[in-house]
Amino acid sequence: xxxxxxxxxxxxxxxxxxxxxxxxxxxxxxxxxxxxxxxxxxxxxxxxxxxxxxxxxxxxxxxxxxxxxxxxxxxxxxxxxxxxxxxxxxxxxxxxxxxxxxxxxxxxxxxxxxxxxxxxxxxxxxxxxxxxxxxxxxxxxxxxxxxxxxxxxxxxxxxxxxxxxxxxxxxxxxxxxxxxxxxxxxxxxxxxxxxxxxxxxxxxxxxxxxxxxxxxxxxxxxxxxxxxxxxxxxxxxxxxxxxxxxxxxxxxxx
Amino acid sequence: xxxxxxxxxxxxxxxxxxxxxxxxxxxxxxxxxxxxxxxxxxxxxxxxxxxxxxxxxxxxxxxxxxxxxxxxxxxxxxxxxxxxxxxxxxxxxxxxxxxxxxxxxxxxxxxxxxxxxxxxxxxxxxxxxxxxxxxxxxxxxxxxxxxxxxxxxxxxxxxxxxxxxxxxxxxxxxxxxxxxxxxxxxxxxxxxxxxxxxxxxxxxxxxxxxxxxxxxxxxxxxxxxxxxxxxxxxxxxxxxxxxxxxxxxxxxxxxxxxxxxxx
Numbered sequence: 001x002x003x004x005x006x007x008x009x010x011x012x013x014x015x016x017x018x019x020x021x022x023x024x025x026x027x028x029x030x031x032x033x034x035x036x037x038x039x040x041x042x043x044x045x046x047x048x049x050x051x052x053x054x055x056x057x058x059x060x061x062x063x064x065x066x067x068x069x070x071x072x073x074x075x076x077x078x079x080x081x082x083x084x085x086x087x088x089x090x091x092x093x094x095x096x097x098x099x100x101x102x103x104x105x106x107x108x109x110x111x112x113x114x115x116x117x118x119x120x121x122x123x124x125x126x127x128x129x130x131x132x133x134x135x136x137x138x139x140x141x142x143x144x145x146x147x148x149x150x151x152x153x154x155x156x157x158x159x160x161x162x163x164x165x166x167x168x169x170x171x172x173x174x175x176x177x178x179x180x181x182x183x184x185x186x187x188x189x190x191x192x193x194x195x196x197x198x199x200x201x202x203x204x205x206x207x208x209x210x211x212x213x214x215x216x217x218x219x220x221x222x223x224x225x226x227x228x229x230x231x232x233x234x235x236x237x238x239x240x241x242x243x244x245x246x247x248x249x250x251x252x253x254x
Numbered sequence: 255x256x257x258x259x260x261x262x263x264x265x266x267x268x269x270x271x272x273x274x275x276x277x278x279x280x281x282x283x284x285x286x287x288x289x290x291x292x293x294x295x296x297x298x299x300x301x302x303x304x305x306x307x308x309x310x311x312x313x314x315x316x317x318x319x320x321x322x323x324x325x326x327x328x329x330x331x332x333x334x335x336x337x338x339x340x341x342x343x344x345x346x347x348x349x350x351x352x353x354x355x356x357x358x359x360x361x362x363x364x365x366x367x368x369x370x371x372x373x374x375x376x377x378x379x380x381x382x383x384x385x386x387x388x389x390x391x392x393x394x395x396x397x398x399x400x401x402x403x404x405x406x407x408x409x410x411x412x413x414x415x416x417x418x419x420x421x422x423x424x425x426x427x428x429x430x431x432x433x434x435x436x437x438x439x440x441x442x443x444x445x446x447x448x449x450x451x452x453x454x455x456x457x458x459x460x461x462x463x464x465x466x467x468x469x470x471x472x473x474x475x476x477x478x479x480x481x482x483x484x485x486x487x488x489x490x491x492x493x494x495x496x497x498x499x500x501x502x503x504x505x506x507x508x509x510x511x512x513x514x515x516x517x
Contacts, residue, residue, distance in 0.1 A: 155337060165358060
């Protein structure tokens with residue numbers, strides 16, 4: 001009992017302080033809604049999250065699901081390509097030297113700079129948004145997987161050599177399990193990036209989605225909804241992160 | 255067979271920025287089947303390098319090496335290695351670590367039941383039957399090293415190569431494992447090459463002790479035959495003058511003849 005209090009007290013105090021400062025700022029800024037007003041608005045909003053009144057007026061639940069779907073597709077494709085590519089780059093020095101300049105050149109590019117290319121190639125907003133997620137979330141997975149392969153202790157590779165394991169056995173019994181923790185770190189960073197980018201991408205592309213919803217509410221000057229959106233984005237991001245932290249714990253061996 | 259492992263005029267040089275560095279030169283050594291040979295020498299004398307050459311993990315820059323009349327062209331399960339730091343795969347249980355080796359060697363000729371029995375037997379031999387479903391991080395350092403030995407033995411290798419197998423263990427555990435290794439080697443008639451820097455360990459376990467000169471360009475300085483009868487018993491040897499004479503000869507080589515050269 002005492003221990004749970006010790007664990008819970010500091011974060012609760014922090015949150016309380018945060019809400020307090022917010023309330024205080026809201027008091028002095030008439031256009032910014034305070035915590036109470038925002039809460040009331042949120043309760044109303046979430047009382048019917050799945051309504052549909054035409055393409056530009058849908059429930060918040062649909063918006064969140066639409067964003068998650070885009071992230072899932074873009075991130076999924078990035079994982080499907082980035083992780084195997086990372087393995088190959090880590091395993092073959094030649095490929096590493098070949099791809100290193102491309103990766104260092106493209107990785108620092110701001111995600112939204114890719115949007116026009118996507119619009120140009122796909123000629124539609126939705127695939128362009130997915131493309132942005134894909135291209136901005138692929139790098140951490142490539143790099144972390146490759147680093148993981150490089151850092152495999154020489155001992156394990158010596159075991160593989162002495163046992164004369166086949167390339168397939170080396171992959172399933174040594175490479176893959178040894179790299180898994182690094183890979184999960186890459187996936188975690190990638191999901192973070194993907195979720196970070198989706199709001200901005202959707203603001204520009206429109207349609208259904210949490211990012212578009214923020215933009216729409218800005219045009220309606222519904223500031224409560226914008227604040228609610230910020231919290232939703234934060235909470236969903238936090239949940240995605242936590243799932244992957246749990247996954248990482250499951251696969252750590254030491 | 256008198257020349258089960260043959261090492262002839264082997265030289266090993268590594269390329270460095272300052273040009274080639276000769277680690278080993280003129281190594282000539284024949285090892286008989288069932289013989290227990292220790293390689294001893296100061297740090298950096300290339301004893302581990304020599305072991306890695308026999309293991310096939312590195313290729314010599316000169317000379318020839320044969321094992322059971324076949325040239326050593328690379329690593330293979332006929333020359334099982336017990337690594338200094340156990341090198342168990344942490345994501346596999348003790349049993350699966352051993353089974354991985356068994357499967358590689360006997361996978362084509364035996365069925366699953368027979369291979370599982372082999373892995374069980376190997377773990378039982380090192381006294382770890384009860385711990386076979388534990389993961390490496392759940393057991394002690396001594397137990398890990400035993401699993402490493404079980405893994406090597408399970409492959410029924412022609413030669414067992416050990417690279418300071420007990421170097422990382424405390425003195426009591428080390429003594430215990432030495433006794434067990436002695437017993438196992440006698441039971442299985444294994445041919446063993448062991449790298450060590452422990453004089454007592456070398457005298458207790460070996461039929462012959464290969465003493466190496468200091469590097470660079472290290473070579474075999476002297477080969478001492480340990481004439482102690484088997485089975486050997488640690489406590490009885492403590493008062494055996496022959497044991498002390500052998501021990502004295504190794505110490506003399508290491509600390510009088512080799513240390514002076516190094517300084």
